[in-house]
Amino acid sequence: MRSTKAIIDLSALRHNLKTIKSIASDSKVMAVVKANAYGHGLVEIASALEDAEMFAVATLKEALTIRKAGIETPILLLEGFFDASELDAIVEHDLQMVLHHWPQIEDLKKFSKNFSTDKKIACWVKLDSGMHRLGFAPEDLAKVEQQLEQIQCVDKPIKVMSHFASSDEPECDFSDIQIVRFEQSTEHLIAEKSMANSAGILMHKNAHFDWVRPGLLLYGCSPLSDSCGADYGLHPVMSLESQILTIKAIKAGESTGYGRHWFAEQDTILGLVAIGYGDGYPRHAKNGTPVWVNGRLVPLVGRVSMDMLAVDLGADAQEQVGDRVVLWGKELPAEKVAPFMDTIPYTLCCGVTRRVEFEYIDSTQDQT
Ligand SMILES: Cc1ncc(COP(=O)(O)O)c(C=O)c1O
Structure with a gap:
């Protein structure tokens, strides 16, 4: 028989989570398991990460796959909902979601009018601190806060997050600029905050905030060029x-x-x-x-x-x-x-x- 195989070492995975927790010791870990857990197998990886405080995925389908496996750990939809028809399932399966643009807020307003349960949706407002991919402009945050305050199905207080554009380039100071923008625009909020992906966890302790969001590090690889996971005590999964x-x-x-x-x-x-x-x-x-x-x-x-x-x-x-x-x-x-x-x-x-x-x-x- 052809013996081409991917061997996935779950004890290495748990070791990596423990190592990340020791690096970001004051933060909780949102384990990024989107894209089939970076190709490692979503259900197997999520099942092995009992000590992760939350999972982060890109799609509702990924979140439901985790729930169908009987896993009750909180899950964040990193891009929120793509279509308002997903909101019922988000409530039913107790998922958290990112809000990154106005059309989502408009859809939420309409959804909330017919909302008849006691459940609320935990929402992370994504701020665009410079990557210019997803997120509200920092100057729009006050208006976003105001509008979400009026939406009954939104759990309060809201949470806030941002994402680095080039944290894997240690010689570039843009991450520092992004951290300052994120801090300044959210300093008035008593809210849970999140910014650091794998490279941010390694390079920017001041961006660990309440939640770190490691993907690649969990799987034992380094996001920084010229280094390997082993340099940070990680094991390839x-x-x-x-x-x-x-x-x-x-x-x-x-x-x-x-x-x-x-x-x-x-x-x-x-x-x-x-x-x-x-x-x-x-x-x-x-x-x-x-x-x-x-x-x-x-x-x-x-x-x-x-x-x-x-x-x-x-x-x-x-x-x-x-x-x-x-x-x-x-x-x-x-x-x-x-x-x-x-x-x-x-x-x-x-x-x-x-x-x-x-x-x-x-x-x-x-x-x-
Ligand atoms: C919003 C967000 N946070 C965190 C991550 C995890 O990134 P990394 O695998 O570099 O840790 C990703 C991955 O692309 C992401 O899109």
Whole structure:
């Protein structure tokens, strides 16, 4: 059987949550599990994060998947509702939501007129402190507060949040500007506040506020270039593994794969690995991308195919068919692989396809 699999280590995940809690020790943690928990499996990850005080997701469907699994932890919809028809389910399943633009407030006013339960919806007003993606302009906050005050189904006091544009660039001072804008525009409010994503948690202690919102850190990766999760005491949660499917000796000057994108400089031995872009290994990975085989790193050579890729094992290779290969994970951090694909660890984890078997382990080794 083809043995391409993603091994998901739930004890590493819990260890990472504990580590984040020690870094942001005065804040509660909203664990970001959107996009199928960054490709790790939403229900399995949410079930293992018993110590997270809240989950954050992007869609109602994601929130309902968590609720259907019997998990009662508070959940925040990071983009709120897309359509007013979602509001009944938001109330029924006790979800919290972000409000980021006026049409949502207009819909809430209409919804509230027919609102006949004692339940209220906890709302986070998102402020645009400079990213210019989602959020109200800080100067609109007073008007937003005034209007929400009048809406019966909105739980009071409201909560406030913002999001960093470039917290993963330590040399850039824009995050400091955003923190000041957020602080100044919300200082009059006695409200729960949230700003820091993973990079914010690592780089901006003054932005931890009441709630931190880690995504990538939970999964054991660093959002900062030139560093790995291990530098912050984190353990990779996903290991993407496969096996050598066949071994092939080729002569100097010969090529491998579609388009003949790499030529052997000397006689060598190739290992063909049973993983390709059909499994989520990026097709545009460059020659030289590191691949872990039997305890050593060898270069990817030639174009990645749908079902397989080639590595140069060298003329003296001792590898055998069936030997274990790690594309990223414990032996080879995703942060070290991603630059060879002009991407970031986020997309690698999110991109693993459904063809890959997911195996969940809870290693007993002491992770603390
Ligand atoms: C609003 C918001 N908060 C927090 C996060 C988590 O980000 P990270 O994975 O960098 O921690 C995200 C992710 O995109 C987000 O959109």
